[in-house]
Amino acid sequence: MPMRHRWAEIVSILPVTGQAEAPGGSFQGWRNLLACQGHSAGFCYEGRPESRIKSPMASALQRIRKPIVHTCLLLGLLVGGLVAAPAAERLRLLIETDAGGDPDDEQSLVRFLLYASEWDVEGIIANRSEARPGENRNPERTGLGIVRRLLTAYGQCHTNLSQHDARYPTLDYLWQRTVAGYRDTDDAVQLIIAAADRADPRPLWYSDWGTDNGAATNNLKRAFDRVLLERGPEGYAKFKGRLRLSSSDKFGGHTGEIDPPFTFWVDTWRPEMNGRRWYHRFSALTSQAGGFDLERDIRTGHGPLGALYPTNTTHWGKEGDTASFLYLIPNGLNHPLEPAWGGWAGRYGLNETFPGRQYYWANQADVWNGSTNRDNTLARWAVHLQNDFKARLDWCVSDFAHANHPPVARVRGALRRTVTTGESVTLDGRASTDPDGQALRFDWQVYSEAGTYRGPAVEIQQANQAQASLVAPMVGTPQELHLVLAVTDTGKPALTRYQRVVLTVRPR
Numbered sequence: 001m002p003m004r005h006r007w008a009e010i011v012s013i014l015p016v017t018g019q020a021e022a023p024g025g026s027f028q029g030w031r032n033l034l035a036c037q038g039h040s041a042g043f044c045y046e047g048r049p050e051s052r053i054k055s056p057m058a059s060a061l062q063r064i065r066k067p068i069v070h071t072c073l074l075l076g077l078l079v080g081g082l083v084a085a086p087a088a089e090r091l092r093l094l095i096e097t098d099a100g101g102d103p104d105d106e107q108s109l110v111r112f113l114l115y116a117s118e119w120d121v122e123g124i125i126a127n128r129s130e131a132r133p134g135e136n137r138n139p140e141r142t143g144l145g146i147v148r149r150l151l152t153a154y155g156q157c158h159t160n161l162s163q164h165d166a167r168y169p170t171l172d173y174l175w176q177r178t179v180a181g182y183r184d185t186d187d188a189v190q191l192i193i194a195a196a197d198r199a200d201p202r203p204l205w206y207s208d209w210g211t212d213n214g215a216a217t218n219n220l221k222r223a224f225d226r227v228l229l230e231r232g233p234e235g236y237a238k239f240k241g242r243l244r245l246s247s248s249d250k251f252g253g254h255t256g257e258i259d260p261p262f263t264f265w266v267d268t269w270r271p272e273m274n275g276r277r278w279y280h281r282f283s284a285l286t287s288q289a290g291g292f293d294l295e296r297d298i299r300t301g302h303g304p305l306g307a308l309y310p311t312n313t314t315h316w317g318k319e320g321d322t323a324s325f326l327y328l329i330p331n332g333l334n335h336p337l338e339p340a341w342g343g344w345a346g347r348y349g350l351n352e353t354f355p356g357r358q359y360y361w362a363n364q365a366d367v368w369n370g371s372t373n374r375d376n377t378l379a380r381w382a383v384h385l386q387n388d389f390k391a392r393l394d395w396c397v398s399d400f401a402h403a404n405h406p407p408v409a410r411v412r413g414a415l416r417r418t419v420t421t422g423e424s425v426t427l428d429g430r431a432s433t434d435p436d437g438q439a440l441r442f443d444w445q446v447y448s449e450a451g452t453y454r455g456p457a458v459e460i461q462q463a464n465q466a467q468a469s470l471v472a473p474m475v476g477t478p479q480e481l482h483l484v485l486a487v488t489d490t491g492k493p494a495l496t497r498y499q500r501v502v503l504t505v506r507p508r
């Protein structure tokens with residue numbers, strides 16, 4: 001009997017899937033923390049409208065509300081002036097790479113390691129036991145060897161990097177969590193299971209970086225197979241409920257056939273639209289954005305890690321796997337549970353192949369600079385994200401005084417507000433700061449596609465000032481309107497951070 005049917009029968013007799021037991025409470029905490037910084041605790045109740053959350057999570061959220069409010073109040077007080085979320089609120093992230101195949105994994109790993117300060121990295125799995133002759137020219141000939149070579153280079157940069165951000169993990173920390181996930185090894189499966197089982201309220205984010213031919217079976221799939229066998233459907237449901245995915249689909253029957261479905265999944269690689277794969281667009285949209293020069297800004301004069309960035313890929317600066325973690329960088333614009341809000345990895349919509357599930361992929365288009373297409377969802381931020389990468393490469397070789405650091409964007413008042421048609425809305429970004437003391441530029445934008453309001457364009461008065469305003473537009477029924485403040489410093493390269501204000505506009 002096919003597994004699908006066997007487990008469908010077993011699962012159908014269970015009263016509860018177990019999904020509600022691991023609701024991702026910390027997620028909500030992460031969200032609320034961002035919302036709470038410098039704001040009233042009242043906003044901590046808000047966030048994603050619960051009507052859009054599936055019932056098991058909604059009921060679980062009810063249970064965790066009270067502690068969240070308390071946490072928010074506390075954290076709001078504690079972190080008022082800090083740039084980053086405290087460790088307890090950072091995302092836990094585990095990645096699986098087929099490094100040794102297409103060299104673009106090595107490109108993405110260079111960038112990933114330079115953002116390792118932004119998450120708690122739970123593991124790096126290398127699943128290709130032999131590098132592919134011809135296409136991959138790395139002198140190391142195993143996936144693990146290739147990742148370790150990059151880690152070693154990271155370690156050589158660590159003293160400098162940690163001057164710019166003390167949260168960069170040590171080489172030793174990453175080394176201990178980097179394992180082979182080959183066919184004949186069990187380390188990766190054990191790493192995944194241990195990370196998901198750990199007594200940590202936060203869910204585990206997982207990314208498969210497009211495991212291709214010649215790599216081992218995806219190790220999360222192997223972990224699911226084992227847990228299902230050893231713990232039965234109830235234990236399997238509980239385990240699966242601990243995962244959040246920003247990942248390619250490599251999970252066989254665990255994707256759509258074996259219940260319960262994943263709680264939340266963003267596929268930053270697909271679909272094909274207008275004959276183009278989304279992850280192949282990254283190169284065209286970013287590799288030269290803002291005058292970015294791969295040789296000058298990465299490979300030359302930026303230390304041993306940048307020097308390992310390969311150039312022999314089918315697309316220049318291909319980085320086909322990068323969007324999966326760009327999506328998870330907390331810059332004030334992206335939101336890990338709101339792919340439809342848009343951010344550095346583009347903007348996403350529900351994956352129509354899995355109706356009724358919280359599965360997303362890159363099937364959305366934005367109007368921007370006079371055109372309407374999917375590219376715009378990423379192109380609109382491309383200069384910002386490349387400048388940010390450039391600055392982190394500078395951090396590898398420069399002390400604090402000789403490199404730039406991103407500003408902190410802060411909007412006074414609640415980040416989610418309910419207003420009435422005709423009401424004047426004040427937007428105040430004057431509390432924004434820069435760690436280098438540089439002058440700041442302000443750009444208030446309406447991000448139409450991220451909200452539901454579809455009426456005549458809303459004009460922001462003084463959109464390039466720290467203080468701006470708008471008049472809430474005419475609506476027939478309550479509509480959401482997204483406003484993004486982009487704060488850009490005047491350093492080199494110029495760096496940008498954001499805050500987003502979500503208005504619910506009610507009719508008069």
Ligand SMILES: [Ca+2]
Binds near residue numbers: 104210
């Ligand atoms: Ca890959």
Ligand SMILES: [Ca+2]
Binds near residue numbers: 490
């Ligand atoms: Ca700065």
